[in-house]
Amino acid sequence: MADDQASIPPEQEREMHELYDIHDSGPETARAALWTRILVVSGIVFSVVVAILLLATVLIVRQTQVDNAQRAEDTKELAEQIKSCTTPAGACYQRGERRTAAAVGAIAAVNKRSAAAAASCARVSTEYATILRCVNRTLGVGRRTPR
Numbered sequence: 001m002a003d004d005q006a007s008i009p010p011e012q013e014r015e016m017h018e019l020y021d022i023h024d025s026g027p028e029t030a031r032a033a034l035w036t037r038i039l040v041v042s043g044i045v046f047s048v049v050v051a052i053l054l055l056a057t058v059l060i061v062r063q064t065q066v067d068n069a070q071r072a073e074d075t076k077e078l079a080e081q082i083k084s085c086t087t088p089a090g091a092c093y094q095r096g097e098r099r100t101a102a103a104v105g106a107i108a109a110v111n112k113r114s115a116a117a118a119a120s121c122a123r124v125s126t127e128y129a130t131i132l133r134c135v136n137r138t139l140g141v142g143r144r145t146p147r
Helices: 002-007 010-020 028-088 091-125 128-139
Strands: none
Touching: 028 091, 091 128
């Protein structure tokens, strides 16, 4: 080791001591410089972590905005469909009105046939059971078709 120190020229050694004077100032100065470096590095790491968290938050907020835009479009379509079904001028409302009219018409037709059959059967008998059997036979109720 003595040879290594002997090989460093005195000017370069003096220059090194000027650059790294904390080692020559004692352990307290070296410890303070070490803590300063640790705090600086910790501050940089903390800043990077905060920046990453902020970026993640911005990305999450943006994704929420995109999702909400799609939900808003879906809600708008649903509102238009509801409006179509609840407004008399709407296509859905008119379809429902036609279906209801057809169902009422079918019920009315069955009622007319039933009333006509009951009137016809009442001419033959006045007993309820006999009239009911006659109406069922006339309307085809209770007939079983072979499978």
